[in-house]
Amino acid sequence: MQPATHHRRxxxxxxxxxxxxxxxxxxxxxxxxxxxxxxxxxxxxxxRSAVEHHGWTRTNRVLSDWIWDPWAMRALLAVAVxxxxxxRERRLALWVAVTAAVGTALQQAVKAAVDRGRPRWPDPxxxxxxxxxxxxxALTATVAFGLLLWLMTLHGAPARWLRLMIAVAAVSVLGxxxxxxxxxxxxxxxxxxxxxxxxxxxYGAIASYGRAQSHTGERESSPDGRxxx
Numbered sequence: 001m002q003p004a005t006h007h008r009r010x011x012x013x014x015x016x017x018x019x020x021x022x023x024x025x026x027x028x029x030x031x032x033x034x035x036x037x038x039x040x041x042x043x044x045x046x047x048r049s050a051v052e053h054h055g056w057t058r059t060n061r062v063l064s065d066w067i068w069d070p071w072a073m074r075a076l077l078a079v080a081v082x083x084x085x086x087x088r089e090r091r092l093a094l095w096v097a098v099t100a101a102v103g104t105a106l107q108q109a110v111k112a113a114v115d116r117g118r119p120r121w122p123d124p125x126x127x128x129x130x131x132x133x134x135x136x137x138a139l140t141a142t143v144a145f146g147l148l149l150w151l152m153t154l155h156g157a158p159a160r161w162l163r164l165m166i167a168v169a170a171v172s173v174l175g176x177x178x179x180x181x182x183x184x185x186x187x188x189x190x191x192x193x194x195x196x197x198x199x200x201x202x203y204g205a206i207a208s209y210g211r212a213q214s215h216t217g218e219r220e221s222s223p224d225g226r227x228x229x
Contacts, residue, residue: 007210
């Protein structure tokens with residue numbers, strides 16, 4: 001696929017995820033009844049299991065609070081940014097850092113604007129701060145693993161390593177969403193919102209970076225169309 005086609009396709013994908021997120025945001029803000037009913041049914045069933053199975057609940061807390069914690073995800077991206085700077089790929093390092101920062105700022109802004117309450121329990125197994133929508137854990141994991149996969153693709157990682165990273169990313173992104181529901185600190189639509197917004201940010205970063213690279217290449221081209229070294 002040509003670079004120009006690639007970033008246009010990424011832009012379209014970002015637009016789709018953005019539109020889906022905005023639809024979900026509208027339903028959450030309007031407190032749409034059917035969505036609320038589904039949310040409650042799922043978290044009630046999971047909370048019942050969390051109260052009864054203490055060992056499994058502790059495992060979910062470790063995964064949520066340590067392995068897939070947003071700060072752990074940001075640390076992974078910080079290592080990636082450091083590696084890019086070491087390779088003198090400053091523009092790409094800036095793109096990764098800014099995307100991660102925008103993700104954090106956006107999720108906090110949406111949380112404050114929607115101000116959705118979290119599930120409340122007489123016998124909670126975990127606690128969380130700030131408003132519920134969207135899930136910061138789900139969003140940050142999506143952004144972190146999405147950007148890491150993009151970087152691996154850009155740098156020509158072997159297919160077997162890409163397949164391994166895709167598997168790790170899928171388990172982590174889906175897994176962290178499950179832990180937040182199982183621990184009773186988020187509604188399912190919070191997690192879905194985090195996934196959608198995170199995916200929109202990743203594809204938006206890919207599209208904007210590809211466009212910036214294309215413009216740079218055009219400026220550096222000589223009149224006969226050959227790119228200067």
